[in-house]
Amino acid sequence: MVTVLSDPAQTCPPSGREASLQRPLVSFARPLPAVCFSTPFPTTATRSYPTSHRKPAGPTTGIFQHRLLHTSVAVKDAPNVPDFSGYQAKSEATNRGLSYFMIGSLGVLTATAAKSTVTEFLSTMSASADVLALAKVEIELASIPEGKNVILKWRGKPVFIRHRTQEEIEEARNTDWKALRDPESDESRTKKPEWLVMLGSAHAMDLTTISLNLEIPQHDFNDAEGKLVVG
Amino acid sequence: MSVSTIFYNTIVKRNSVFVTSIFAGAFAFGVGFDIGVTAFWDRWNRGKQWKDLRQKHVQEE
Numbered sequence: 658m659v660t661v662l663s664d665p666a667q668t669c670p671p672s673g674r675e676a677s678l679q680r681p682l683v684s685f686a687r688p689l690p691a692v693c694f695s696t697p698f699p700t701t702a703t704r705s706y707p708t709s710h711r712k713p714a715g716p717t718t719g720i721f722q723h724r725l726l727h728t729s730v731a732v733k734d735a736p737n738v739p740d741f742s743g744y745q746a747k748s749e750a751t752n753r754g755l756s757y758f759m760i761g762s763l764g765v766l767t768a769t770a771a772k773s774t775v776t777e778f779l780s781t782m783s784a785s786a787d788v789l790a791l792a793k794v795e796i797e798l799a800s801i802p803e804g805k806n807v808i809l810k811w812r813g814k815p816v817f818i819r820h821r822t823q824e825e826i827e828e829a830r831n832t833d834w835k836a837l838r839d840p841e842s843d844e845s846r847t848k849k850p851e852w853l854v855m856l857g858s859a860h861a862m863d864l865t866t867i868s869l870n871l872e873i874p875q876h877d878f879n880d881a882e883g884k885l886v887v888g
Numbered sequence: 889m890s891v892s893t894i895f896y897n898t899i900v901k902r903n904s905v906f907v908t909s910i911f912a913g914a915f916a917f918g919v920g921f922d923i924g925v926t927a928f929w930d931r932w933n934r935g936k937q938w939k940d941l942r943q944k945h946v947q948e949e
Contacts, residue, residue: 748890748892750890750892750893750896751890751892753892753896754890754891754892754893754895754896754900755892757895757896757899757900757906758892758895761899761900761906761909761910761913764907764910764914765910765913765914765917766914766917768910768911768914769914769917769918769921772914772918773918881946
């Protein structure tokens with residue numbers, strides 16, 4: 658719509674308000690093709706501008722020249738760079754040490770969390786405490802005389818409980834157990850020397866040549882009630 | 889030599905040492921955290937747990 662601002666009186670016949678514009682508002686060096694519009698003019702370009710602050714312009718020469726050289730100073734974006742020295746690290750070595758310390762600390766926390774996650778997930782697969790409590794077997798120790806065996810069934814397997822005599826204990830303890838095929842001391846296999854609790858696992862029993870000691874199930878003595886709890 | 893430089897030169901410089909010390913630290917931290925939380929729990933619930941009450945109970949019987 659700028660074209661409208663070129664001298665409308667040049668080629669177009671003056672009509673109405675346009676005729677009052679004696680001079681072009683913008684003088685283009687290269688004369689643009691004049692566009693004539695039939696009145697009424699549709700756009701805002703046809704508003705009548707106040708003429709009071711218009712600079713008087715000379716007649717158009719028609720000579721256009723590219724201005725390739727100019728002497729104006731190039732404007733910098735930020736001619737005054739702020740002072741960042743207050744933000745810079747006092748000591749690079751301290752900075753580096755602190756950075757790696759933070760990295761290492763985060764690694765420690767992550768490793769702990771990962772280990773905890775795996776452990777907790779695996780513990781969901783094991784039997785819960787109430788199930789384990791049901792799977793216990795109690796026996797009154799007073800009902801087993803010295804030198805006698807009792808066989809219990811515990812989790813589908815036989816458990817042998819022997820009330821050992823003093824000679825048996827001494828014999829077991831004096832044996833050179835380190836020379837045995839499966840060396841285990843009698844002290845490590847019994848919680849109380851007079852009670853030997855062994856689990857008859859089918860795996861060990863079926864072997865024609867028993868090469869391993871019978872497994873010791875988890876067991877506890879309830880001294881207050883004189884009971885043995887297997888499980 | 890500052891602490892940070894000693895830390896960097898002894899632990900961080902070799903990645904194998906760094907990773908190993910992180911795992912060792914995680915183990916130690918896990919154990920210590922467990923002990924700390926258990927101690928806090930026992931202190932917080934002092935006199936309410938069975939292991940605190942058992943002695944009194946057994947003596948009465």
